[in-house]
Amino acid sequence: MPELPEVETVIRSLSSIQNCTIKNVKIITEQLRYKINLDLKNLLLDKKINNIERRGKYIIIHLSKGYLIIHLGMTGKLLIEDTVENNKHTHLIITLDNNKYLTYNDIRKFGFIIYYEGDIKKHDFFINMGVEPLTDHYNFNYLKKKISNSSQTIKQFLLDQNNIAGLGNIYVIEILYNCGIHPLTKVQALTDQNIEQIILETKKILLLSIQLGGSSISDYRDAFNKKGKFQDTFNIYGKKLDPLGNEVIKIKQNGRGTYYVPKLQTLKIGD
DNA sequence: AGGGCTACCTGTACGC
DNA sequence: TGCGTACAGGTAGCCC
Numbered sequence: 001m002p003e004l005p006e007v008e009t010v011i012r013s014l015s016s017i018q019n020c021t022i023k024n025v026k027i028i029t030e031q032l033r034y035k036i037n038l039d040l041k042n043l044l045l046d047k048k049i050n051n052i053e054r055r056g057k058y059i060i061i062h063l064s065k066g067y068l069i070i071h072l073g074m075t076g077k078l079l080i081e082d083t084v085e086n087n088k089h090t091h092l093i094i095t096l097d098n099n100k101y102l103t104y105n106d107i108r109k110f111g112f113i114i115y116y117e118g119d120i121k122k123h124d125f126f127i128n129m130g131v132e133p134l135t136d137h138y139n140f141n142y143l144k145k146k147i148s149n150s151s152q153t154i155k156q157f158l159l160d161q162n163n164i165a166g167l168g169n170i171y172v173i174e175i176l177y178n179c180g181i182h183p184l185t186k187v188q189a190l191t192d193q194n195i196e197q198i199i200l201e202t203k204k205i206l207l208l209s210i211q212l213g214g215s216s217i218s219d220y221r222d223a224f225n226k227k228g229k230f231q232d233t234f235n236i237y238g239k240k241l242d243p244l245g246n247e248v249i250k251i252k253q254n255g256r257g258t259y260y261v262p263k264l265q266t267l268k269i270g271d
Numbered sequence: 272a273g274g275g276c277t278a279c280c281t282g283t284a285c286g287c
Numbered sequence: 288t289g290c291g292t293a294c295a296g297g298t299a300g301c302c303c
Contacts, residue, residue, distance in 0.1 A: 002296070002297090003296065003297090006296085033297090033298080033299090057297075057298095071297080071298085072296095072297090073296095073297055073298080074295070074296055074297055074298095075295090075296085108295090108297095110297060110298075111297085159297095161297095161298085168296055168297070169295095169296055169297085170296060171296095215296080217295085217296065218295080218296090219295095219296085220296075237296095256295095256296095256297095257294080257295080257296095
């Protein structure tokens with residue numbers, strides 16, 4: 001669920017817990033995507049929260065020693081709460097020294113929280129990760145080079161975190177619609193102009209979504225349990241018609257739902 | 272090596 | 288109403 005703009009919104013809304021110290025840790029559910037280290041309490045106790053950053057869809061909380069690496073999976077929520085209510089999907093409760101709680105809630109348990117002390121850049125999650133699409137590293141030369149080594153379709157390519165960090169199903173669908181590119185197009189068939197346009201539309205859509213606090217389809221919320229508004233601007237995701245009244249088709253591509261408008265996103269011969 | 276499929280888990284929507 | 292099925296924004300690990 002949470003893609004780059006949603007994770008970005010979460011880390012921004014977490015800024016108020018910077019400089020807090022961890023006073024208690026309660027593990028309720030051990031088995032998330034990866035088992036929570038049962039020693040987590042001892043590892044976190046009395047550590048101070050320094051800066052909080054995002055890399056791709058991962059949240060990295062810098063502690064006075066080590067890091068908490070968090071992924072929200074499809075339904076994960078990191079919440080700052082005043083009281084801890086009984087919620088059957090709350091799996092971890094961290095008590096802070098400002099009388100607030102940082103809780104992890106995740107219906108499907110596809111997310112995870114791990115503690116890590118090594119060189120964060122060299123962690124398996126990040127070592128091969130692609131560029132951040134909102135930086136200058138995401139540019140024509142970079143994509144051109146990545147494409148030259150790829151036999152993927154453009155939809156697979158954009159979803160591949162080793163190419164670009166942070167894009168998910170919804171944003172890729174919306175980007176390709178804005179570019180008029182069919183999702184099954186092989187990347188080798190893209191023109192230079194296509195590549196330039198993909199870069200522009202990626203940045204445009206991500207920035208707009210961050211401005212609107214991300215997309216909330218069902219579960220996504222920021223750290224204050226607030227919904228985003230970008231879903232109101234979707235052109236085709238989950239729709240039957242685009243804003244121009246064109247028919248939107250839904251297909252299954254590599255096991256994922258893919259929406260596109262055949263009239264505007266044509267598949268070139270030989271693709 | 273690299274691509275495709277499935278599993279992980281729970282909730283929801285829909286068809287009968 | 289109720290049951291069964293399909294599907295959901297992500298990732299990794301299997302098999303070929």
